[in-house]
Amino acid sequence: MNALKRDLTTIEVIKGALIYAAEEMGIALKKSAYSPNIKERMDHSCAIFDSGRRLIAQAEHIPVHLGSMTFAVREGLRYRGDLEEGDMLLFNDPYISGTHLPDLTLVAPVFYKSDIVGYVANKAHHTDIGGKTPGSIAGDSTELYQEGLIIPPVKFVKEGEIDEELSNFIKVNVRTPEVQMGDLRAQIAANNLGIARLIELIENYGLETVQDAMNAVMDYSERRVRAELEKMPEGTYTASDFLEDTGNEENPVEIKVEIAIKEGNIIFDYEGTSKQVNGPVNAPLGVTIAGIYFTLVSVTDPNIPINDGCFRPIILNIPKRCLLNPERPAPVAGGNVETSQRNVDVLLKAFSQIIPERIPAAGQGTMNNVSLGGLREDGTPWTFYETIGGGSGGRPGSDGVDGVHVNMTNTMNTPIEAIEAYYPIRFESYSLRPDSGGAGEWRGGCGIVRSWTLLSPTATVSILAERNKIRPWGLNGGSPGAAGEYMLRRADGSMVKLPSKCTLRVYKGETLLIHTPGGGGYGSPLKRRPEYVLKDVKNGFVTIGSAERVYGVVINPLTMELNLEETERLRSKMRGD
């Protein structure tokens, strides 16, 4: 038996075991966490690193953590590297951890025979970390200090025990200390499991073989990504898009990127992007990198194992003090949720020039963050937070998906029956918005209509959203998707239009109507097959009027049959033949 080839199989087996160990950490964290945010929305990630602090394997459920983990481990250990066996480093400082304050990062070294052989780490979004508003995501902060407790890298766990003083210090700074401590215990358990799995592997196969496997898995991913990049035409490609306002100022904020593909490498240059702003939409560097990684994984092959190797071909230039690489003390709470979406829109727009056949038109480009809370009739407090999906962009060869979360988030909705049982609101509708999907040969996905009426005397509602003024773009001749719209219906039936970022008071009997953006269309609407238009009309995704006006498809409203002759005539006229 050939010894070398034999090892290759062993390495394959260990590779699988390393990826599985990260997944198992994620499952342990989800299982033992307390808050629904982690248990149900799965807003957490786990990862394994080698002794050189390179990412080996990651189990993530929220793309915004992708890549920011690597950043966090590197920066956290640079800040505080003197770790002993049984220590774990806790931090959330966005300028070290790479994402907003509610994401708590916990890093632990893995010791084998008194040497550090690797690290395990996880990051979880906590429901509250103090600051001026419940949930610690205010739409109008001007400084980081307003957004919550800032924790630099500290030894939260020392020799296997939680540091009680630090734990008390955190507890008095947050609104729901028991929940935070419950989730932190789950984070510790996940790291302990990761440590145990890594040591088991080393005991079974030997340190050297495991290290070989770690190198092999990174090299493998690098080869796969480079092979994908080599298929792309060399050159430079630019794109830009805007956030419509900052939460505190009305002016739009630009994100601009130049992507260069050169000699198997890929360069991302953000020169020309707006300066950091006086509102919470600055994106810490980790969030920016996460957007780049998300995009790269999505446009190459999502089946490539995600690790340090994938990102070796990347060269970055993100100017300091810009929106995507701000300096302390710029506020950053909305960077994770809104700016990250726009960053990906810009990156995909640039890629649409490189690999047009693999890039969809823009999706809804927002997460529609809605938080509400107040007192019930009996005086007990309640708070509720949700994000709402919209349309995804039309794609070469298929329509966009209706009513779904796009790009940087993928959290689940809360069942209406659960919300109505817990909170004093009653839903009026949860449906798809006809005609909101951008017209195109491949239609953009429809946005969502979600509306509810307040049953308690009063409540405070905060909205943090985007794409209410600047619509999601279409591609290759496709129309943009419909803009989002937030409205309040007063008890007397009058309607008030709300801005996309605001905090307001609502009263009993008032109804909030949320219309989320549709996705952009792909290709000219005049090329859409008339049968598809008819099907959309029959199903109510497109109105019969739009079918004629936008798609040039004539349908007899009585028989609901296509008039192909008229359609051809109308389309020819619209094309200007």
Add this chain to the structure above:
Amino acid sequence: MIRIGIDVGGTFTDLVAFDESIGKYFNLKIPSVPRDPSDGVLKALKTFLESNNDKPVRMIVHATTIGTNALFGQIDLELKKTAFITTRGFRDLLEIGRQRRAEVYNLFFKRPPQLVERRHRYEVEERIDHMGRVLTPLNLKELDEILEDIQKEGVVSVAIGFLNSYANQKHEIEASGRVANRFEKFYVSASSNISNEYREYERFSTAIVNAVLMPIIDSYLSRLCSSLKEIGLEAPLFVMQSNGGLATAEVASRKPSSIVESGPAAGVIASAWLGGLIGEESIISFDMGGTTAKAGTICKLKPEIVSDYEVAGKVHMGRLVKGSGYPVRLPFIDLAECSAGGGTIASVDEAGVLKVGPLSAGAYPGPACYGHGNTQPTITDANLILGRLNQRVLLGGKMQIFPDYSRLAFESLGEKLSVSVEDAAESVIRIANSMMAKILRIVSVERGFDPRRFTLIVFGGAGPMHACALAEELRIKKIVIPPNPGMFSALGLLASDFFHDFVKGIMKTVDELEIDLIENSFLKMEEEGRMTLSSEGIEPDRMRFLRMIDLRYLGQSYELTVDAQKPFSSDALDSAIADFHSKHRDVYGYSMKSEKVEIVSIRVRAIGEIPKPLLRKKLTKRRTQKKEERRVFFEGLESWVETPIYERGQLTTGCEINGPAIVEQYDSTSVIYPDWSAVIDAYDNIILKR
């Protein structure tokens, strides 16, 4: 009296008959007929009856994949037009689902096709709140207009789902009555009637899956019943449900959503039954067939159950991909699955790395060695090259095989990897084993069970070849290989009871609870169970009712199920809460005694017991005689070993064999690794210990 079990799989239809009077089995395996599975069933039965027509048949139990196949969009199983009626404002709730993408990084991700087109989803004015209070009465005039339209559209099955119907079924009952009165031939599924749990999306989805399957399953089962009569079989037909229990064909036709994973459940039930027989209470059940491997866990002889299943979903790395299928909120036997079966194909990817699966050569053309035209290397070919399979024939000599074709297939694989044929074959086996070890970990380690304390029961045609390697990987010390591994799943059909599960959503904290109302709800569900069981011919003294209650800490979104005592009193509630705290500690690592506890749902399982096959112990002892020797490769020894080959039929109770050794039989081959010793027990099982 004879009992017959028939398991229709994708590749084979297996028939097991058990003669109660003499305690003996009869096994038969024939190729399935995918176009019409009932053809295969009838063929198998006719073959059996040709030689056994003198004995009366007491019952026929059937496992079928027709439900899943229909949802996967198999041709010839066209879904009939189905309509959905729901509360005004919510007809798109089904399409939005949980608003997630099943594949985060796939920009071209698609939802599974809607089972009910948007234009066939109707909204009617009505509203009930979470307390069950009627806020807006059901608008019957509107409903009638909808029904008129439904009729015009040529719809044959109707699902009804209203918001908060778990708290009050009134409107759903009224609407179903209206549908049934108006159109006699309509199929109706009301969400609170199929699975009365809170969480509207999953409840509606369950009702819709039920509604689309009703016409298909009803026509399939009634056709099958009349064909049985035609060939002279008057015995009743029963169907295996996904929860591991039986239902009559009539009940299954009304609730086809409960039989979608009928087949895979049978193997786990067989393992639990065998465990009971030989005194093993903690079991990991492992089934490796032609295209997939499946693992399940049994604790205290009870198979583990899940109720958040999605049918026709995708499986990735052993786990179901959430959002890729259609949710069905009914109890399913918990299984992890991977694409590693005898026919699974090995290949080399773009970056030069060896991959096993997910493609399979199935039973036809099958592995290269079958000589039916497949030239790609499979797991079976790898086993053949390593000497583990008979080099000339399979199926007890009925099927000739061609080792040269296996070598040919592996030569090209070896070239791509620059290794020898044997090295390539060994690599394929090791990678397949690591994939299968992972699904065993998913059902044990991930569920909080230590596999070292479990016994591995291994079956499926290919399972016993990989048993030792998997046990070593998970440090399991004991393996049981039943007498006919390839037929073992079908045996599970004869070892099951009748199960019917009922649930009612409650959603109240324990201090808001009215104990009497809960007791009444329990009694009502038990009565429903009693009626269903009587309709299936179960005598009252064979009925049992289990009460369960789903609890969670207020604000959590995951509940745990604990047993509830009868009658339901405040003492019973206290003890359920105490059990909940301790179960929470076991499963999640902590409990919070000061937190408010919420009752999410209450459940009843109605069980109708039927006598199980009784095997007789054998006491004969015979000398073990090997039939030949051949060179076999063992990866642990890193070498080829001259290994004795035994014929399973020659091994009788008390025989002992030390590994390395190979045992061949009609439907399977068992590979006994070095360091393992085998003994044949009184029921002809091979018991392997390390």
